[in-house]
Amino acid sequence: MSSWKKVSKTNQHVHRERHQPESRVHLGLLEKKKDYRQRAIDYHEKQRTLKLLKRRALDRNPDEFYFHMINSHVEDGEHKELEKDDEHTPDQIRLMQSQDIRYVTTKRTIEARKINRLQSQLHLLEAANQSKNTHVFFVDTKKEAKQFDVAKQLDTHPAMLKRRINRLRTATLKNMSLPEMDEAALEKLTAERDKAYIELEKRIDREKELRVIQQKLEIKRHLLNKKESKPERIKPSTKNTPPIYRWKYERKR
Template sequence: MSSWKKAAKTNQRTHRERHQPESRKHLGLLQKKKDYQVRAKDFHDKQRIIKLLKRRALNRNPDEFYFHMINSRVEDGEHFEIEKEDEHTPDQIRLMQSQDLKYVTTKRTIEARKINRLQSQLHMLDAANKVKNKHIFFVDSEKEIKNFDVAKRLDTHPALLDHRINRPRMSTLQNMSLPDVDDTVVDQLTSQRRKKYVELHKRIDREKELSIIQQKLEIKRHLQNKKETKPKRIKPGTKDAPPVYKWKYERKR
């Protein structure tokens, strides 16, 4: 009996699902049963979850206590999360915030020094050359106006007329020994100068952000001082500016 079953199993034909006919090939792959089972299971799981959430929403008691009631507050129509500081003592929190303030102050000082160094190297010459100003020349007759030559009057080369900064005279140019510079070297120098201006712009933005963070930390430190009277908030803080508080004037002895 067992040998007959084995023989029947070996002679059993494997039935395969048909593929997409050639006339319907433009519609894509034909969905097989295993694909349908996966899609159907996913659909029914989502329907079951939606039904469960609907039931929970209907059965929910609006007066029921939940922890977010005491972990958040609404101030001036704006929602705030209350920071959890139970795991540290007040002295530890004060020390950590003072260390953060020192770190931000140090970083801001470093950025300010780098900005000054870059500005001293670049001198902002390009910005000075782009400033629109006037240079008035006085002449005695109409004939001088017609024959007026700006380069000759300024005693410089015509190519240097747009350079308001570092415009040497012809006598100085004749005595100067200039190296042979081709267009490739000029392009490299221009690219390096442009990169330095981009770096300067980024460092100025970073120094501004560090300044805002420093002001926010200083205000936060003053607000934690229990000896001082609680100040009145005039303007809330934003990402571009710290909050503005007004303390009550107290005359010191």
């Protein structure tokens, strides 16, 4: 019995679907049964959906109203919600914008105070010492010019000559007791100074952003004023600048 099963299996032919004839190669691959089944299932599903939508459209009351009719619009084949500007009265909008302006102004004032505090601590020493300022001394003769000692004239140590600010005098240096500083302490002080400069730069950028936001809110508040004539927009707003409008000059009585 087992030998008969082996013989029957060996005599079976493998079913192979025919390929695309050479005369129809330009039409692409020949559709197989599994491709047809998938396409048929998709087709019938779409037909059922269309039939259901047609039935709903026929059964619906033509006089029925729903708010999505007026709260949305079709743009490039896509439904988009309209901005609901009528949720608040003009007075409420002006009040909310004034609150926003007050909040932004407060945050900007805080940032400005912190910037002033950091600048007072850092004094921008490196920028001041690297400035290309000159100090001219006048002498009477060429002999005095050759023998001229700048450190003696400024009453300071020669190592302090490159400094434009905080140039200590000799008497002050003698009376000062300087602590001993190793390389690790100097590196720590340098890292703290660099960190302070990075914080200062970030706060300056933040203050600029708040200033632009404040200007945009103030312009938007003026545009809501119905008593004034409609201004002409000269330049649209950008990420770094507010819009520019020109109001018509009106003589006040």
